[in-house]
Each structure stands twice: as C-alpha cells, then as structure tokens.
Amino acid sequence: MLCQSPRFLHAAALRESLYGMSVRLGHVQQSRNVVHPGLVSHQGTSNVAPRQCPQHHSRLSRALSTLHDHAGHPGQTISPHENGTERPEGELKGHIDIIMGPMFAGKTSELLRRVEDHEAAGRKVALVKSSIDTRYHSARIVTHDGHSKACYAAASLAELRDCLGDEYSSFSVIAIDEAQFLPDLLPFCMHAADAEQKHVLVAGLDGDFKRQRFGQVLDLVPMADKVTKLGGRCAYCSSRALFSLRIAADERQALVGGADKYAPVCRRHYTELSELRPSEA
Numbered sequence: 069m070l071c072q073s074p075r076f077l078h079a080a081a082l083r084e085s086l087y088g089m090s091v092r093l094g095h096v097q098q099s100r101n102v103v104h105p106g107l108v109s110h111q112g113t114s115n116v117a118p119r120q121c122p123q124h125h126s127r128l129s130r131a132l133s134t135l136h137d138h139a140g141h142p143g144q145t146i147s148p149h150e151n152g153t154e155r156p157e158g159e160l161k162g163h164i165d166i167i168m169g170p171m172f173a174g175k176t177s178e179l180l181r182r183v184e185d186h187e188a189a190g191r192k193v194a195l196v197k198s199s200i201d202t203r204y205h206s207a208r209i210v211t212h213d214g215h216s217k218a219c220y221a222a223a224s225l226a227e228l229r230d231c232l233g234d235e236y237s238s239f240s241v242i243a244i245d246e247a248q249f250l251p252d253l254l255p256f257c258m259h260a261a262d263a264e265q266k267h268v269l270v271a272g273l274d275g276d277f278k279r280q281r282f283g284q285v286l287d288l289v290p291m292a293d294k295v296t297k298l299g300g301r302c303a304y305c306s307s308r309a310l311f312s313l314r315i316a317a318d319e320r321q322a323l324v325g326g327a328d329k330y331a332p333v334c335r336r337h338y339t340e341l342s343e344l345r346p347s348e349a
C-alpha cells in the first residue's frame with residue numbers, strides 16, 4: 069500500500085517534486101525537460117543544453133540524498149508498518165482534532181458524539197478528563213445538559229499512561245476533555261499522534277475568563293489536523309456566545325464551576341459586563 073503521508077512518499081515522486089520545485093526557482097541543471105532558466109518544454113525536449121551551477125547543484129544533491137535516506141530508495145515504498153508500529157489495515161493513523169470554544173458551547177457533547185462514532189466503528193477509545201474537574205462526577209464526563217460517559221480522571225496525561233500500563237498500546241483513540249487543565253497536553257498529543265499513530269481528540273477552552281490563553285490548547289493548533297471552534301448562545305441576548313464571563317469574584321485563572329460561576333456571552337455583553345465584574349475583596 070502506498071501511504072499518502074508526505075513522510076512515506078515514494079522516493080521517486082519526491083525527487084520529481086523537488087525537481088519541479090527547483091525548476092520554478094530556475095535551479096535545476098540535469099533534467100531532460102528543463103530549459104534553463106526555469107523553462108520546461110511540454111514535449112519534454114529541449115535544444116538548449118542545461119547550464120550547471122555547481123553551488124546549487126551540490127546543495128540540491130545534498131538535500132535529495134538526505135531525503136533519500138529518510139524516504140527509501142527509488143522504486144521502493146515504505147509502509148507505516150515498517151517503523152515498528154503494527155496497526156491493522158483500515159485503522160486510523162496519527163491525527164489530532166481540537167474542539168474548542170467558550171463554556172456551554174457544546175464541546176463535551178461534540179467530544180462524546182465523536183467518541184461514540186469511533187466506538188461504533190470498532191475502535192478502542194480511552195476517554196480521559198482532568199481530575200481537577202469534579203463538578204458533576206469524579207469518574208464520568210458529564211455535559212451541562214446531563215449526558216455522561218465513564219472516563220479516566222487524571223492529573224496529567226503521563227499519569228493516564230502509567231495507569232493504563234501495557235493496555236495503553238491497545239487504544240487507537242485517546243479522547244481528552246477539560247484539556248486546558250492538563251499540564252502535559254502538548255508533548256503527550258504530539259507523541260501520541262506523531263510517534264504512536266493514535267487519533268487524538270481534544271476538547272477544551274481556548275481562552276479563560278479574561279480571554280487569555282489557557283493551558284496548552286492553543287499550542288496544539290499548529291499540530292492539529294482539524295480545529296473546530298464552537299460557539300454557544302449568549303446568556304443576555306440571542307447572539308452567538310464566544311466568551312466565558314466569570315460572575316464569581318475570583319481572579320485565579322483556574323476556578324472549577326458551572327452556571328453558578330460563569331455565563332456564555334457574545335462580544336458586546338462580554339465587553340460591557342466584564343467591566344462590571346465584582347473584584348476580589
């Protein structure tokens with residue numbers, strides 16, 4: 069099977085694409101269909117001898133040989149199975165999906181929906197939340213409208229891994245809720261997706277009540293395959309809620325709570341009401 073991942077590109081195709089790139093830059097010297105500087109005949113012929121630029125040629129050769137070493141030899145393909153990670157045909161490959169947004173936007177509901185889809189497809193899912201979140205239940209993920217599912221609760225993702233022991237490798241999907249509270253979110257997810265080829269689902273707040281970065285959720289965005297930003301319904305009008313307004317007089321970034329301490333708000337109500345927030349005594 070020819071894997072679509074750039075890492076496993078057929079080495080010959082890789083060479084071709086590099087030549088193509090260099091042609092556009094006018095740097096290629098020894099392709100049969102290159103007319104220097106950077107003109108390619110559609111017939112694949114040229115009556116102009118390609119001009120050699122030793123400096124560029126050796127740089128390109130070095131780059132190609134490095135890629136060659138990593139991508140295999142011409143005519144050879146590398147399948148992901150050859151890197152020592154056995155995965156049955158049709159299984160998922162490394163992937164990171166982020167579901168973010170303010171409180172009450174439906175992040176947990178969406179996470180549980182995707183978990184159920186994976187389970188229905190026969191994949192084994194480890195569902196975990198930060199153990200800081202004890203709002204509704206210590207060992208269940210519970211949505212604000214009462215849906216719930218049993219989960220692991222851990223202070224960190226390293227702790228989850230230790231707790232699962234040898235069983236960890238049997239999970240092809242890791243689903244994480246309340247991701248903003250997990251201190252090792254970024255390294256764990258990168259390793260799980262890049263090295264272990266797991267499908268990682270992450271749900272969490274992108275910003276805190278001050279609209280500042282919260283934990284490592286935003287750091288994961290450049291690593292993600294898919295990012296979904298959900299919005300809720302403003303508690304004070306019918307507009308889309310983008311932010312979490314803290315009603316409680318507490319300035320600490322981490323303050324576990326629900327509708328007793330927070331309300332989902334639109335931009336206008338966030339701006340107006342956050343100025344009126346009671347401050348700590």
Ligand SMILES: Nc1ncnc2c1ncn2[C@@H]1O[C@H](COP(=O)(O)OP(=O)(O)O)[C@@H](O)[C@H]1O
Nearest residue numbers: 170171172173174175176177210211212213327
């Ligand atoms: N102020 C609120 N108090 C309680 N439940 C709410 C409130 N606003 C919305 N909800 C309900 O919560 C659901 C979303 O819950 P959930 O998936 O747990 O959201 P999130 O994980 O983004 O906080 C909504 O579909 C809605 O039914």
Ligand SMILES: Cc1cn([C@H]2C[C@H](O)[C@@H](COP(=O)(O)O)O2)c(=O)[nH]c1=O
Nearest residue numbers: 170171172276277312321322323324325
């Ligand atoms: C905005 C904000 C929230 N929190 C806490 C409050 C809740 O316990 C969770 C978010 O839960 P949800 O599933 O997204 O509803 O985070 C906080 O500690 N600090 C904040 O600024």
